[in-house]
Each structure stands twice: as structure tokens, then as C-alpha cells.
Amino acid sequence: MKNFKYIPAESLEKASQKKDDSVLMAGGTDLLGMIKDDLLTPETVINLKSLKELKNIRYNAGKGLEIGALATITELAENSDVQKRFPVLVQTCKEIASPQLRNVGTVGGNLCQRPRCWYYRGEFNCLRKGGDTCFAVDGENKFHCVVGGGPCYIVHPSDLAVSLLALDASLEIFSNGKLKTVPIDDFFILPEQNETKENILEPGEIVTKIIVPEIPAGSKCAFIKFKERASWDFAVVSLGILLNTNGSTIKNGRIVFGGVAPRPWIDTALNTKLTGAATDEKNLKSLADSALLEAEPMSKNDYKIILVRNLLKQALIDLSKN
Amino acid sequence: MARYAADYSLPHQLYGCVKYADYPHAEILNIDISEALKINGVEAVLTYKDVPGENRFGLIPNIRILADDRTRYLGDAVALIAARTIEIAKQAARHISIKYHKLPDVIDPRESLKEETIKIHEEGNLVVHHKVLKGDIARGFKQSVHVIEQDFSTPAIEHAYLEPEAALAYPDEQDGIAVIGCLQNIYTSHKVIAAALNLPLAKVKIIQSTMGGSFGGKDEASTLVAARAALLAVKTKRPVKIVNSREDSMIQSYKRHPYYLNYRWGCDQDGRLLAMQHDIIADSGAYCSMTPFVTWRSVVQAAGPYRCPNVKTDVRGVYTNNNYTGAMRGFGSPQVNVAIEIMMDKIAEKTNKSPLEIRLLNGFGDGAVTATGQKLSHDVSLKQVLTIAAEKSDFENKWRQNRSKENQSAPVSKGIGLSCSYRGVSLGAEGVDAASAVVHVQPDGSINVSSGIIDMGQGAQTALAQIAAEVLGVSMKRMRFLEPDTTRVADSGPTVASRGTIMGGGAVKIAAEKVAELIKEILAEKHKIRKESLLLKNEKIETKSGKRVCTFTDAVKLCYAKGTPLFANGVRYIAETDWNEKTGRGNAYFTYVYGANVAEVEVDRETGKVNVTRFISVHDVGKAINKSMVEGQIYGGIAMGTGYAIMESFIQESGMAKTINFDEYYIPTALDVPQMESFIVENPDKHGPFGAKSIGEPALEIVAPTIINAIFNATGKHIYNLPASLEEVLLGKKLRRDVERGSLSCKPEV
């Protein structure tokens, strides 16, 4: 690990006048690991925690929820409005890492965390680090993506990204002295756009807020995460789902998959089929079986597709019950 | 307060680290350390050329303190650096440049013995080949009505002790060197370090720090860290501390041997075994740590606790360029038990018997003769533990219910599984089985007990002190256990093979009895009574008829006043074993223990997730010296075995470790561990102190097959390749790498 200078951010403006060799830190749970493993060798670490105004969680009836980017995952899970109106977010938070990490890790940091690919985290100069090979292609790729990959095949590690996308959230970003709002769907990018980053943030840009619209009346939501170990583990696959049914048909809905692609994944073909679909078990099963048809699994991860379909089937059946 | 090796520091100490091999298999042509030496703060950079004495050690001395001719796995150290800070040391490591001639890697142990495979060591790629032969195997198969053959594999796994290896070495005042370390086997470390430094043993002092777990893992792996720190300390004449990070520990340390097993069994109409043939390959990795001993236990126990007239077993340990493998709790039995106990369920299936019936039919009873020809002369409690396990779990009923179509096709299927085992206690004919201990009653009546048996967290100190307290008839308040130190207690051999209590405890008992004798002699003389009539009991000395003579404290005072210091040394040596390596026959162990386990699982058939819901563990321990510690060993064994069954695997790709911290290397968390119940059976054994035998390793050794058998009961599908991970349970295969990219294998059928 290289030594670095550590400075608390005085203001958004100052923190965003970030030079190439400085990095932003929120809870540090991901960032410090990266520095310790020499994946990052910054001169300066700017701590955002001093920006207290970014810690607020506020609910406005009719408008929805605003989550300050610096609110911790625990704070989000324990907020009474969130518990009442957005139980799916509480459900998601409880699936993340461990209580200790949730006490320190922030919501903004969770969305901006870097991938866990073991080549990337190890001593391999792969594409994402500016090298010229993706080692996962011919290597150990049991936890890599089955869709949306190429030339890099990571999966996005964030659980909150999956449910926030299912809820159609937006991010407020401080950029060049101004605030802009971006739908979360436009925030995440694929490697084919740029294989060295996972989102649109440019140096100096800071996520300030996450805005979650009200859940439409009558809709039900769920977040399901499948992991190999009962706690302290990233998703093998996950799904965030929002579903509005009236008895025998689905009025509308949205399904997002995690753990299958380099970003939280919306299978467009599948989502288009949702509106008007009948909710009998046979139909839901065939709906689920049509998930990820365009997937191209790698040599060791085709099991993820079966997992996704089976989990989705169960989720659709459960949510359509009254 | 516990002080671990990494907690010790000395003024002016330097920090050491290693420069790792860049290739798993390569000739080292040249090592250039000049750039590293130029870095400000670097005090020494050493290569194999700087080792004053023996650079190689081990059972077959081929483990290198520093890689010399070649690198053989990626955890090899090519150079050592001592610097003022660890950051500087690591920076220096990056400035060492090495010229290599790359050699082909040997990754698959099944390829290792092929003619065309490159030789990893001069003597070839075979570490050892053990055999057992009993009866006439060909005739046995000819007589058999059913013959079942199956391949199995078990993975390399990490010990995952909480405390990674660490050592602090410092020059002492008399040109010697002292090393504080967390070492499972201080006597070996002592010899290795003295030989490496070319110093007499008396000038090297090894001090054992509190150990944060070991599970068999802190033998050579920790010795290497201690030896490297010592080399740097001698070179710089300053204290040098090396503390492995978790990643260092995972990359350097040895693992459990992965096994590839082929089992072929024949039985008669009713399931009585008639022939057993076993062909086993064990991956020893780059070097020979405990491979000859680990595979020896496998060859002795490969046929399980079952009667069979015709047995043939071959176990070969082979070198590869993977992490080397060595001692780990279980020591060669968990691997074979997986195959044995799954085979037993297959035989049951074939002959329409329940897993319990088939085991009661074939299992050892009193006086049974093992595969190696040993007649068992102790209480053979196999059927007793099996019956208790089955009764406590309502095994037969549940097993039958779970076999219904409804259960086996439900989204979540229930299963129950049974396993049993026997296990040779202590080292057996593997090695010289002796341990020593010292009991020292101080003039004020407080008591020091020391033994070469190491407490790695298993509670050996308490059990051994309890044995001394029992003999001397005093309370535990008087007892103080001293950490072993090579200058104080003679070689006790390794604290392995579940021998701490039976051997170390035996030595403590002898030492304490000698002290008791001294006390009795002095009192008998003073009070003019026969010493045979005296008893040490309840802090007092009494006559057999119950007459109080004096308190223990007064007796001690009297002894010292008469010039008799109460100090004695005990040595426990057991020599009742013999072994003929050529024929594979003999009395392998002086006694055996028996255990039976039952697991209940729920298998989610849509996801492949296995949830172990309940676990019952029954063990005959001879005599429980300390009941809660025995239970602690049992619960820990279940947790560890659950990991082996369903999630643990040390993944390497072309020799490169992929799972070097616990985010990627899965061990069970508290949430993954089943509800556990233990039942202790006591059939005292003449060899153990108060009849005690052992529990540390038995507690672990059949957990995995029990869970796998339960999965079979739930799904009707056997699993032959551990761990029973998602893909294995869901797809019935480990995903292989030769599937083409973009394969359509997962598109639903239309």
C-alpha cells in the first residue's frame, strides 16, 4: 500500500475539484480494500463524510423518497418511512454484506463500488485495469456474467442497484458546479461502452442523492438474492421485481436481474411480455423460462440461467397470489 | 490476556516479507537483488545462496526455505527482504528481478505419473505408494452378486485458522537466536531453524505464543515463516518480524490433500461385502509435507469399519505444481470416508436395505479383524454408536418417508443421511509415539504443568491440568499450565492425530503420579504408616480407612522442609504397533474410536441450495475428561465438515490461487451451520489416562458423507464430487471449462 494524504471534504465544490491522483471516499469499505491491494495508488483521499447534508433520508408523500448518498445502508434499513413505504429496500439492505459493513458502507458507495472479479482484484493486468486481455474468458468464470459481456465479463456487485432500478429511481449528481438528475438506468454502462468503468461518472462528479418515486398503488415488490453462503456474500444471482396484477392478469411490472450482467440487467423482451400476461401458474412458468434468452454463458456459469429462471418463476407465482 | 505471535514487538525491529515466485514451475536462472538493495530503508535481501545451513527440510527433505533450483508453486519464496517498514519491504520485493526458464506446469495429479509428464523433483513425481492386500480380490469379485464401481473426488481446502502465521525472531545475548511463533510442532521447527542457521540446537530457542487456531495447518507453513524471520534476524543482527496477511497465508500455506478415488465393491445377495478394491491418487502439490503419513492413514482406513475377506487398496501420493498439501484435521480420513460411506449407501440401495441395516450387517463387532489384519481387542462400539444415532434422530422412519415420490419431487425436498467410522488413535505405526510432560508442585502448593502438547485453542491445557489435579486430589485453582518452550520440555512429538489427551495426558498422569509417590513416601515416613494406604483426595491426604493425615499444602511444605522438591517428569510411550509396508499388514494403531453421524437437510431443487437443518453426532471417546470441551470439539467438527460438504474449495487455475481471502473462499458462517446435538459414549480404554481416547478429528471425519447421503435421500441423486455446490446439486456436474462460449445448452427446450 502506498501512503496517501487524507483530507475531509470542505464542500461539494472543493471535493469535486478533484485531480487525477485523488479519490473520493464515503464509508471506505470498498475503497480502502482497493488501496490496500494496490489497485488504486492515490496521492489524496478526499473523505465525503464531512458533508453532513448528504446524509439525510427524507420522505415526501406523493413525491417519494430522497436518500442522501452518504446515508449508510443501516440508516436506510432503519428509517421508519422506508420500512413503511419501501419494505423492498429494507429487504435488500439486509441481504448486503454483514451488519458491520452495513453500518459503515453508504448507499452512494454501494452504487459506485468496483467489481469483484477475482482477476481484477488480483494481480492481473486485465482490460479493466488498462491491460489487453480479459482473463475470465478462458479462466475461472463461474461468477462472471452470462449476458451483456464483452470485452469484459464482470457482474455488477451492487444489490441496491437492482432494487433501485426495479423502482425506477434516479440519481442526483453534482457535476461541474451544477446538479443534474439521471435515471439510474442511464447511470450504469456496459463494457462495450467503456471497459474501465461501470457508470457514467467522470472524475470530479459526485452522487449526492438517490430519488425513489412512490411505489404505484396496488404494486407489489420483492428482492430475491441467491448466495452460496448465508451471510457476508455477494449475489450469485438476484432479482428485483415490481408487479401490478389484477386477479388473473399482470397490469404492468418490471423485472431486473443482478449477478448476470456487468450492470443491473433489464431483459427487454421479457419485460415487454409482462403487460397483459395471464397469471396462471403455467403461463408464469413459461414467462420465467423465457428469461435471458439472449444469454451467452461462459464455460462455467450456465447454471446461473437456470437459477434465474427458477427464482423468477417462484417470485412471479408468489407475487401474483393475493 | 492472550498474546499472539503478531502481538510481540521489540525495539529496533525490522519487518520481513517474501518475493513470491512468478511462475508455478520454472528454472531459476538468475536473481538480481541490486535494485532492491538500493532502496532507502532496506536492510537485507536474501536468496537461497545466503542460507548458511540447510535450505531444505521435511519428511522427504524437499521443502525449500528459499526456492533454489526451481520454483514449484506460486507460494514459493524466491527472496526475503527485511526493511524498516513493511511498505518498504514490499516495494523492494517489486524491484527484485528474476530470470526464469519456464517449464510446463503439472496441475492434474492424475497426469503426474504419466511417462511423458515432466519430473517436478529429481526422484520423480511419486511421493509414496502405500498398499493393503487381504485375501484374494479376484475370487471375491467372482463370488459377488452385485459389483458397484464409482469415481469420487474431494477438493483442496484451507484450514482457515483465525490467526495467519507470524513470527518474531531476535538475536539473544549469547550469539544465539530466539523465535516467538505460532507453531504446531515446535520440536520440528527447532531442528529446521537450527539446521538452516547452521547453529547447534542449544543456541536456538523457540517460544510458543498463544495460537489462534491451527487444525493441523501450522506445521511447515509456520515453520517457514519462523525460519525466514530467523534468517533475516541473523543477517541483520536485529529483531525481524514477519506477519502474514490472510492473502499471504492462503497463497503460501499447505491445504488438505485433494483426492481422486476409484472404489469398486462386491457383495452377496444380502449386501454382505465380499470384495473391496480402492485406487486412490492424492495430490501432494509442490512438496512433501505429511503426504506419506496422511496417505498411510488413508490406506489403513480405506475399507472403513466393515468386515470383508478380500481387500486391495493402493494409495499414491504425487507431486504437482499446486499448493503443497499436508496435515489437516482428519489427516487422510475425511477423503476416504466420503467414498466409503457413499458406497455403503449405494450397496444398501442395491440390496433393498436401509443405510442402518447395511451398516449393522457389515460393521465391526468385538474381536473383528481389520483390512490390515489387526484383531481389535478393545470394546468395539460401532454398533452401539450407530444405534444411538439412529434412535435419537428417528432415522429409519424419516429415511423411509423421505423416499416418497412427493418428497423427492417437491420444490424443497427433505433428506436424512447416516454415516459411521472407526479411526486409529494417535500416530500409530506412522511414527514413534511418545510424549513427555513435567509436573512441578511449588513450595506454596501451587502447581505448574507443562507438556510439549500445544494448545491451539482446543483446550489441551485445561484437559491436561485436570488430569494432574485429579491424580493429586487438588482443585483446578492450584494449576497453571506453562506454554511449551523447547528448552523446558523434551520432544513430545507433534500435537496431531488427536493424540493430545491420550499421549500428553498420559505423560502428565505419569508425572503427577511420580509426584504423588514422593508426597506419600515423606508422609509415610513421618507418620509411620504404609505409603500404600495413603490417598490424595479433596485437597487432603487421608488413609484408605478415611483418617485425615494432613492438608495438601502442609504435605507440600513438609516435603520441601525435608529437602524433597516436588518435581517430576513423565514420558508416555506406546509401542504396541507394527507395520509391514511391503505387505500392507499389521497392527496399525494401538486402539480405535468409533463414531456415527446423522444429518438432516432440505434441498431446494430449483436452485440447488442445500440447507443442513439438523445434525446429530455420536462418539465413543473412551472417557470424557472435560465434557464441555468434548462437545466443543464435536460442534466445531460439524461446522468444519459442513463446509467441506457443501461449500469449501480452494480454487486454483494453473497453480494460481483464486480464493485468497474469505470473500471468495467460502467457509460456513454461523447462519450456515445446522442445529447440532452431541451424544458422548464412554467405553474406557486401557491405553488412555482414565480411559480417555480422542475426539478432535473423529468429530469432523464423517460429517461430509453424512450430508451427502442426506442429499441422496432427498433427491434420489448421488453426488460424487465434493463440494455439493450449487452447480453440482442443480446440474449434477461441476461446470467444465471445455464448454464452448455462447453454448446453447441452457436454452429451454421447445
Ligand SMILES: Cc1cc2nc3c(=O)[nH]c(=O)nc-3n(C[C@H](O)[C@H](O)[C@H](O)COP(=O)(O)OP(=O)(O)OC[C@H]3O[C@@H](n4cnc5c(N)ncnc54)[C@H](O)[C@@H]3O)c2cc1C
Ligand atoms: C466483504 C464484503 C462483502 C460485501 N457484500 C456485499 C453484498 O452482498 N451486496 C452489496 O451490494 N455490496 C456488498 N459489498 C459492498 C459494500 O456494500 C460496499 O463496499 C459499500 O456499500 C460501499 O460503500 P462505502 O460507503 O464504503 O464506499 P467507498 O468504499 O467509500 O467507495 C466505493 C467507491 O465509490 C466511490 N464513491 C463513494 N461514494 C461516492 C459518491 N457519493 N459519489 C461518487 N463516488 C462515490 C468511491 O470513490 C469508491 O470508488 C460488500 C463489501 C465487502 C467488503
Ligand code: SF4
Ligand atoms: S471480467 Fe473484466 S475485470 Fe475480470 S478479468 Fe475480464 S476484463 Fe478484467
